[in-house]
Amino acid sequence: MKKLSLLAFALLLSCSLLAQESIIKDFAEPRRPTRWMNPLCFYPSTLRMINITQDPNFNELVNDIEKVLIYTLDSATVASKTYTSFLKDYEAVGYEEYMTMLGQQEIRIIGKKQEYVGVMASEGRAMAFYLRGDIPFAKIPTLIQTFQSDDVLPMITEQFK
Amino acid sequence: MKKIVLTMFVLSVAGYAFGQGAVVSKYFDKYENDETFTKVSVSSKMFSLFTEMEGNTEDEKEFLDVISKLKGMKVVASEKVSDPKGLYNSAISDVAKAGYEELMTVKDAEENVKISIKEKDGIIEELILVAGGKEKFAMVSLYGIIDLKQVSKLASMMRMSELKYLKNLEEDGKN
Numbered sequence: 001m002k003k004l005s006l007l008a009f010a011l012l013l014s015c016s017l018l019a020q021e022s023i024i025k026d027f028a029e030p031r032r033p034t035r036w037m038n039p040l041c042f043y044p045s046t047l048r049m050i051n052i053t054q055d056p057n058f059n060e061l062v063n064d065i066e067k068v069l070i071y072t073l074d075s076a077t078v079a080s081k082t083y084t085s086f087l088k089d090y091e092a093v094g095y096e097e098y099m100t101m102l103g104q105q106e107i108r109i110i111g112k113k114q115e116y117v118g119v120m121a122s123e124g125r126a127m128a129f130y131l132r133g134d135i136p137f138a139k140i141p142t143l144i145q146t147f148q149s150d151d152v153l154p155m156i157t158e159q160f161k
Numbered sequence: 162m163k164k165i166v167l168t169m170f171v172l173s174v175a176g177y178a179f180g181q182g183a184v185v186s187k188y189f190d191k192y193e194n195d196e197t198f199t200k201v202s203v204s205s206k207m208f209s210l211f212t213e214m215e216g217n218t219e220d221e222k223e224f225l226d227v228i229s230k231l232k233g234m235k236v237v238a239s240e241k242v243s244d245p246k247g248l249y250n251s252a253i254s255d256v257a258k259a260g261y262e263e264l265m266t267v268k269d270a271e272e273n274v275k276i277s278i279k280e281k282d283g284i285i286e287e288l289i290l291v292a293g294g295k296e297k298f299a300m301v302s303l304y305g306i307i308d309l310k311q312v313s314k315l316a317s318m319m320r321m322s323e324l325k326y327l328k329n330l331e332e333d334g335k336n
Contacts, residue, residue: 098207103199111206 020093021069024117024130027086028071040070064134066114073126083119083126084108090117184259184289185235185302188252192237201236208232208305227315232305242298249273249293252300256289264288264309272297278307285309 028039042050047062077083087095087110094112101107106126109118116131192198212229242248253275257263261277268274272294279287285307292299303312 096206097202097204098210099204100202101200102193104196105199109207 020090020112020115021130021132023086023089023093024069024071024128027089028073028128031071031073031077033072033074037072039072040068042068042070061136064136065131066133067131069130071128073128075124078121078124078126083121083128086128087117087119182233182235182287182302182304184252184255184261185237185300187255188237188300189235192239197241198237198239201234203234205232205305208234223311223314227308227311230306230308231303233302234304235302236300238299238301239297241296245293245296245298248298249291252291252293252298256291261287261289271295288312 032039042065044062044065047065047068048059051058051062073083084106087108090110090112095110095115095117096112098109098111098116099107100109105120105122107118107120109116111117114133116135117129119126119128121127189200189202192200208228208231211225256275256277261279263275264278265276266274272292274290274292277289277291278285279289287302287304288307288309290299290301303315
């Protein structure tokens with residue numbers, strides 16, 4: 001009986017995790033710029049792979065990240081500025097504001113426990129992301145610098161420039 | 162009776178929470194859709210993440226120590242304002258009306274900077290910085306528990322140009 005309860009609990013937990021991830025998928029999938037432009041999906045191993053120079057700080061930074069999903073959004077979504085609309089669905093399930101930056105560049109990050117979602121938009125481009133795991137926030141400036149440098153694959157760099 | 166006390170307590174807490182950062186929030190809302198203004202809001206949720214972290218280097222430890230005591234930060238800034246003097250005067254007037262105590266003023270040919278604080282029981286709970294130049298304007302509000310000796314370190318480590326004026330606090334302390 002105990003095993004059954006545990007199994008039911010595990011199933012429920014995994015379903016709820018999938019549900020949280022599905023909000024961004026449901027929003028971003030139909031808004032991809034082209035059908036063949038797939039979202040970028042990273043796990044710890046793939047995150048370490050993109051660290052071409054094997055910078056130990058970068059590896060330390062991504063060690064406890066379980067999964068990152070990055071969607072580039074189409075020009076219609078960018079033009080209509082509807083790229084933040086899915087965040088309301090996350091707020092409805094208890095996600096709270098972590099950081100907002102508005103101006104020529106727009107960055108919004110909301111989160112709940114160890115899940116973070118957000119959007120980054122600038123110069124007519126926008127991307128939505130989902131991240132699950134722990135991040136050493138004090139090292140975020142290092143992460144951004146790394147993403148903006150040419151030390152990582154150009155494919156990734158393009159998403160952040 | 163219990164309900165009334167509870168309601169009063171909730172209202173006072175809500176009022177206190179609303180009070181923090183309220184002056185900057187007014188400007189944040191006013192220029193929300195104006196792309197020439199950069200608006201940054203960092204919530205208590207973000208700062209709470211730093212409370213359980215341990216730094217590896219001395220700089221990291223110091224940064225985490227300062228930042229873990231903060232409950233929020235709001236920034237409104239622009240590099241190109243049509244009436245920077247008017248906006249600066251309006252902002253410092255709002256800050257004064259809201260009961261902030263002036264801590265430091267810097268005036269030179271390039272810009273005016275005024276730093277004001279709200280103190281309670283000897284603890285600085287909010288620091289507001291207003292800066293106005295020939296074309297520039299910046300307003301920064303930091304709230305939580307603020308140690309003036311450490312604020313300049315925060316300015317250096319966060320690498321945000323609007324916070325550069327906070328370094329004046331360190332220079333002022335040395336003189």
